Amino acid sequence: MDKHEVIDAIELADQAINRRDMAALMDFYEEDATLVIEPGRCAYGKEQIAQAFGAIFEYFNQSLSVSQRDFHVIEGGGVALVVCKLSLSAQGMDTSRVSMERKPTYIFRKSMDGKWRCLIDNSYGVDL
Amino acid sequence: MDKHEVIDAIELADQAINRRDMAALMDFYEEDATLVIEPGRCAYGKEQIAQAFGAIFEYFNQSLSVSQRDFHVIEGGGVALVVCKLSLSAQGMDTSRVSMERKPTYIFRKSMDGKWRCLIDNSYGVDL
Numbered sequence: 001m002d003k004h005e006v007i008d009a010i011e012l013a014d015q016a017i018n019r020r021d022m023a024a025l026m027d028f029y030e031e032d033a034t035l036v037i038e039p040g041r042c043a044y045g046k047e048q049i050a051q052a053f054g055a056i057f058e059y060f061n062q063s064l065s066v067s068q069r070d071f072h073v074i075e076g077g078g079v080a081l082v083v084c085k086l087s088l089s090a091q092g093m094d095t096s097r098v099s100m101e102r103k104p105t106y107i108f109r110k111s112m113d114g115k116w117r118c119l120i121d122n123s124y125g126v127d128l
Numbered sequence: 129m130d131k132h133e134v135i136d137a138i139e140l141a142d143q144a145i146n147r148r149d150m151a152a153l154m155d156f157y158e159e160d161a162t163l164v165i166e167p168g169r170c171a172y173g174k175e176q177i178a179q180a181f182g183a184i185f186e187y188f189n190q191s192l193s194v195s196q197r198d199f200h201v202i203e204g205g206g207v208a209l210v211v212c213k214l215s216l217s218a219q220g221m222d223t224s225r226v227s228m229e230r231k232p233t234y235i236f237r238k239s240m241d242g243k244w245r246c247l248i249d250n251s252y253g254v255d256l
Binding site for chain 1: 158160161162164167170172200202203204205206207209211231232233235237246247248250253254256
């Protein structure tokens with residue numbers, strides 16, 4: 001099976017996160033997208049999402065690094081659901097690296113310009 | 129928080145499953161919805177979904193019973209993501225009852241008639 005375009009979009013967003021490139025990262029999202037910051041707390045719309053990523057980058061000492069793998073893409077009703085595995089790592093307060101694994105759930109729709117953009121970014125998957 | 133309308137829709141669909149009411153069950157889905165039958169196998173569109181449920185009902189000896197709880201609803205970009213817990217039980221080949229638990233992921237959109245309908249029904253959640 002050919003690699004789905006949403007996987008390219010996710011990989012570009014991960015690269016944007018890893019170099020703290022907010023402009024590139026924001027192009028990943030639809031204008032009225034929602035980001036799950038943590039269970040029970042969401043950022044609504046690009047402005048809040050950009051603020052949330054600013055705080056996330058700060059929280060992880062500007063050292064956050066993410067990568068994703070094992071993508072499953074399911075299309076239906078004009079949207080695409082993506083389930084995958086996410087590895088996060090960052091510099092701890094001392095010199096050690098901290099890391100964690102998650103199973104995110106993303107929802108995408110193809111924009112007017114032909115690019116798939118994220119409607120809901122839920123890195124917590126079913127652990128809400 | 130008021131109960132979200134998508135939860136009412138899910139509960140009505142569960143009741144339809146439990147009484148094997150295919151017409152009521154099909155009203156839960158958008159015309160071009162996708163149902164994950166099992167990891168790696170999907171039904172696309174209402175006709176395939178109805179066929180799949182016919183086979184599922186048969187597989188469970190017309191005794192399948194489902195109920196769901198612990199709903200989390202996240203809206204973004206005009207769609208709603210639902211994460212919850214699902215209990216399934218059915219009559220086994222002998223007289224015993226078999227049961228299982230899942231953490232599904234659903235995607236909904238509000239239809240033109242004002243009713244929320246399911247675009248992607250993935251009862252396997254992140255376990256694809």
